[in-house]
Amino acid sequence: xxxxxxxxxxxxxxxxxxxxxxxxxxxxxxxxxxxxxxxxxxxxxxxxxxxxxxxxxxxxxxxxxxxxxxxxxxxxxxxxxxxxxxxxxxxxxxxxxxxxxxxxxxxxxxxxxxxxxxxxxxxxxxxxxxxxxxxxxxxxxxxxxxxxxxxxxxxxxxxxxxxxxxxxxxxxxxxxxxxxxxxxxxxxx
Amino acid sequence: xxxxxxxxxxxxxxxxxxxxxxxxxxxxxxxxxxxxxxxxxxxxxxxxxxxxxxxxxxxxxxxxxxxxxxxxxxxxxxxxxxxxxxxxxxxxxxxxxxxxxxxxxxxxxxxxxxxxxxxxxxxxxxxxxxxxxxxxxxxxxxxxxxxxxxxxxxxxxxxxxxxxxxxxxxxxxxxxxxxxxxxxxxxxx
DNA sequence: CCGCTCATGTAACAGGTTACATGATTTA
DNA sequence: TAAATCATGTAACCTGTTACATGAGCGG
Numbered sequence: 418x419x420x421x422x423x424x425x426x427x428x429x430x431x432x433x434x435x436x437x438x439x440x441x442x443x444x445x446x447x448x449x450x451x452x453x454x455x456x457x458x459x460x461x462x463x464x465x466x467x468x469x470x471x472x473x474x475x476x477x478x479x480x481x482x483x484x485x486x487x488x489x490x491x492x493x494x495x496x497x498x499x500x501x502x503x504x505x506x507x508x509x510x511x512x513x514x515x516x517x518x519x520x521x522x523x524x525x526x527x528x529x530x531x532x533x534x535x536x537x538x539x540x541x542x543x544x545x546x547x548x549x550x551x552x553x554x555x556x557x558x559x560x561x562x563x564x565x566x567x568x569x570x571x572x573x574x575x576x577x578x579x580x581x582x583x584x585x586x587x588x589x590x591x592x593x594x595x596x597x598x599x600x601x602x603x604x605x606x
Numbered sequence: 607x608x609x610x611x612x613x614x615x616x617x618x619x620x621x622x623x624x625x626x627x628x629x630x631x632x633x634x635x636x637x638x639x640x641x642x643x644x645x646x647x648x649x650x651x652x653x654x655x656x657x658x659x660x661x662x663x664x665x666x667x668x669x670x671x672x673x674x675x676x677x678x679x680x681x682x683x684x685x686x687x688x689x690x691x692x693x694x695x696x697x698x699x700x701x702x703x704x705x706x707x708x709x710x711x712x713x714x715x716x717x718x719x720x721x722x723x724x725x726x727x728x729x730x731x732x733x734x735x736x737x738x739x740x741x742x743x744x745x746x747x748x749x750x751x752x753x754x755x756x757x758x759x760x761x762x763x764x765x766x767x768x769x770x771x772x773x774x775x776x777x778x779x780x781x782x783x784x785x786x787x788x789x790x791x792x793x794x795x
Numbered sequence: 796c797c798g799c800t801c802a803t804g805t806a807a808c809a810g811g812t813t814a815c816a817t818g819a820t821t822t823a
Numbered sequence: 824t825a826a827a828t829c830a831t832g833t834a835a836c837c838t839g840t841t842a843c844a845t846g847a848g849c850g851g
Contacts, residue, residue: 507700520759570709
């Protein structure tokens with residue numbers, strides 16, 4: 418099972434409703450996982466049925482009632498077991514890369530446009546993650562925080578998300594400029 | 607559709623059988639896509655049915671016969687259409703990151719072990735990709751090759767694969783050392 | 796003679812995506 | 824008064840993974 422443990426990990430930090438989880442999940446996972454609300458609702462239901470999370474009803478007068486979920490002891494045990502199990506390495510699986518792979522056989526303009534767009538998107542994420550990291554470590558330096566802070570897990574994963582997006586941005590810029598130069602050479606030659 | 611265009615892109619370089627494709631696909635896609643043989647056979651069948659690739663039977667006496675596939679004109683048109691369509695940004699979706707996210711609530715040893723293992727795995731990929739890039743550009747420098755070489759698509763995607771694995775390695779090393787230091791501090795304090 | 800490579804699949808299942816449904820309340 | 828937010832789902836579909844099947848030749 419896949420999403421299951423990501424949801425458990427997300428609920429370690431705070432008690433959340435399905436709706437709240439749906440809003441913070443993608444960002445909280447710093448880009449390395451994403452899920453639609455329907456998936457999260459379904460997963461929470463399953464997790465509760467299996468006793469790995471508990472939901473408590475919170476009655477609200479002005480808003481619809483909601484259920485807040487917490488990880489149970491059994492949930493922690495399950496996370497522990499999951500952590501010890503072997504991990505398969507991951508792949509990126511990105512359509513944009515498929516497109517670039519075919520770059521020599523398709524029009525360059527569309528590709529350059531998409532690379533530029535993606536670079537901008539990556540930059541936005543970079544800014545976001547940098548702010549997030551800054552907030553998490555408070556006044557401390559990174560070194561200090563990683564040594565003495567509590568809950569470094571989310572910080573470390575956010576670091577990976579940041580590096581990933583920096584990699585994305587740099588590569589997009591490089592690939593776009595390479596394709597542009599080639600187009601220029603061709604029109605001259 | 608997803609795998610479909612990755613297969614088309616892979617067949618642009620060379621005529622391949624399902625079996626050959628299955629062997630070169632993951633590496634040829636430089637880590638950013640992976641597929642099992644069964645998927646590839648099924649996809650080739652569908653692509654041929656839709657007229658995007660053609661298969662020609664090659665009779666072999668000592669080996670079982672095989673079918674070699676080429677991208678058709680319709681396939682190229684489809685790739686062009688695909689390239690112009692909008693691309694959704696990707697996520698990493700990696701179990702190891704989920705585990706690190708939960709680092710503050712589970713045992714550190716298992717995690718450190720897995721991070722170290724993954725760093726090694728990433729390094730192996732890095733070496734592989736660097737060799738591949740070197741071969742692709744022949745005697746030329748990267749600048750030269752990107753400007754005047756034919757087929758830069760596979761080179762550019764391999765560059766992304768390389769950067770991704772470097773990011774993996776660096777992050778794994780950093781996260782592992784951070785967790786080790788914390789463990790050391792705790793045992794002292 | 797045992798296991799590997801060549802060569803191609805089927806079937807069942809798990810996981811993820813798209814589309815749709817409901818209904819109250821607050822904000823522009 | 825129209826749109827967004829809060830809050831929770833169902834159903835159908837598409838994609839990916841796991842397990843299994845077949846059979847000939849080649850190398851140790």
